[in-house]
Amino acid sequence: MTRLAVLGCGRIGQMHARNIARHSRTTLGAVFDVHRPAAEAIAAETGARITDTADEIFSNPDIDGVVISTSTDTHVTMIEAGVAAGKPMLCEKPIDLDLDRVNACAHLLSKGEVPVMLGFVRRFDPSHGAVRSAIANGDVGELHQVVITSRDPDLAPEAYLKVSGGIFRDMTIHDFDMARFILNEEIDTVFASGSRLVAPDLMDRLDDFDTVSIIMTTASGKQCVIGNSRRSVYGYDQRVEAFGSNGMASSENRKPHAMVLSGGGFSGKAAPCLDFFIERYNDAFNAEIDAFADVVEHGAPPPVSFEDGRQAQRLAEAALKSATGHRPVKMKEID
Structure with missing residues (x-):
């Protein structure tokens, strides 16, 4: 053991x-x-x-x-x-x-x-991994666009937000890593827009955003669009879509059960999404520990490296620079 x-x-x-x-x-x-x-x-x-x-x-x-x-x-x-x-x-x-x-x-x-392994747990999610495999297997043809949706069920406490480093470093950083994971290609240009729509007064005090959109482009022209919000009233919204010349692969939200109710005057009534990240990524967190055990026991290379963490951090800095400067940012600007 x-x-x-x-x-x-x-x-x-x-x-x-x-x-x-x-x-x-x-x-x-x-x-x-x-x-x-x-x-x-x-x-x-x-x-x-x-x-x-x-x-x-x-x-x-x-x-x-x-x-x-x-x-x-x-x-x-x-x-x-x-x-x-x-x-x-x-x-x-x-x-x-x-x-x-x-x-x-x-x-x-x-x-x-x-070895240092980084805790980007979403890489271990079976559905997100299946999207990546579908691209690698050629099922979607030539990859053109990746769309990542990530919305929290509600704002974290103010005390946490004060020290979090802001939405790009704290929340979107997971999506920056997922973008690199799915695209399998480095980002060349980042354009980000930030708004204060969920809690404007709080965001003003913290000089932060609660609603952001990011468009990223690789050197070959592939695009990734990320949409984030700090509040989603229907639960923890986590979706990944890969669109290519021959089709599309998508990873959908998880719910407590798959029952869908239809009745007089309505159809398709389903349960809300799982409440938060621990519930949504429970299987992924266990798979992450299994992968770390391989690193410790067998000397396997970390499946998520320190460099992966550094590159996600660079994308977060580029997005912040873009959102505050209202311009696209080339990754070569970020040391």
């Missing part, structure tokens, strides 16, 4: 801890959180040991790998400690809110001695 530890026991850290504890190939060796009651709660549930510091986890020879789900501003520090300890790591996104710091961390990792 691969012994993993979790740093950070907030919502996503708790989920990772539970998944690791339940997984057939992994065991939860230890947990840590700066807010000790959070660590105590998940330790009581899973039987994991609590440590007083992150360093105790990195220095423990019985821990084979580490999942980093601490606050974003600590990710690079944790990665640096993991590299020094030689521990394979699965790090939640984004790597950091400062691209210069991300680039410096990339330089540290350039020797490739310690």
Whole structure:
């Protein structure tokens, strides 16, 4: 059994801890959180040991790998400690809110001695993966357009939004990674538009957007359109569409059940979408832990690399530059 530890026991850290504890190939060796009651709660549930510091986890020879789900501003520090300890790591996104710091961390990792996997869980979703396979198999012909829809059920708390880095770095970053995953080609140009429609006063205070659209183009002319909103009254809206010369492949929303009701004066009444990301991507999160176990146990290359995280971060910076500058941005402008 691969012994993993979790740093950070907030919502996503708790989920990772539970998944690791339940997984057939992994065991939860230890947990840590700066807010000790959070660590105590998940330790009581899973039987994991609590440590007083992150360093105790990195220095423990019985821990084979580490999942980093601490606050974003600590990710690079944790990665640096993991590299020094030689521990394979699965790090939640984004790597950091400062691209210069991300680039410096990339330089540290350039020797490739310690694997770092990024937590872009949507790559592990079976339906999104099937869209990518359909393109690779030639089922849609020559790929022309990718359309990604991602809408949250509601705004996160203001305290979270204040430190999130803004919608492009916090929310759309998943879609930037999905765009690269589906297109299998790097982006050349980004044009983004941002609006304050869901909570205008809050967005004014935070200098952020709650509704954004992005058009991205590759050097060969392929297009990707991303639509985001912080509020979707019908649930967590997650769809991917790939359109090509011979057809289209799409990944649709998931619902609690597939029953559709029809009756007098109506038809096609269905359940709302699943409520949020943990429910929607439950299977994907488990597959992600399985993939990380392969990295730790067998030395497999991370299926989502640190460089994938860095490139998604570059796209987020380009989108912010475009939305605030009201112009297209070439990726060569983003160091």
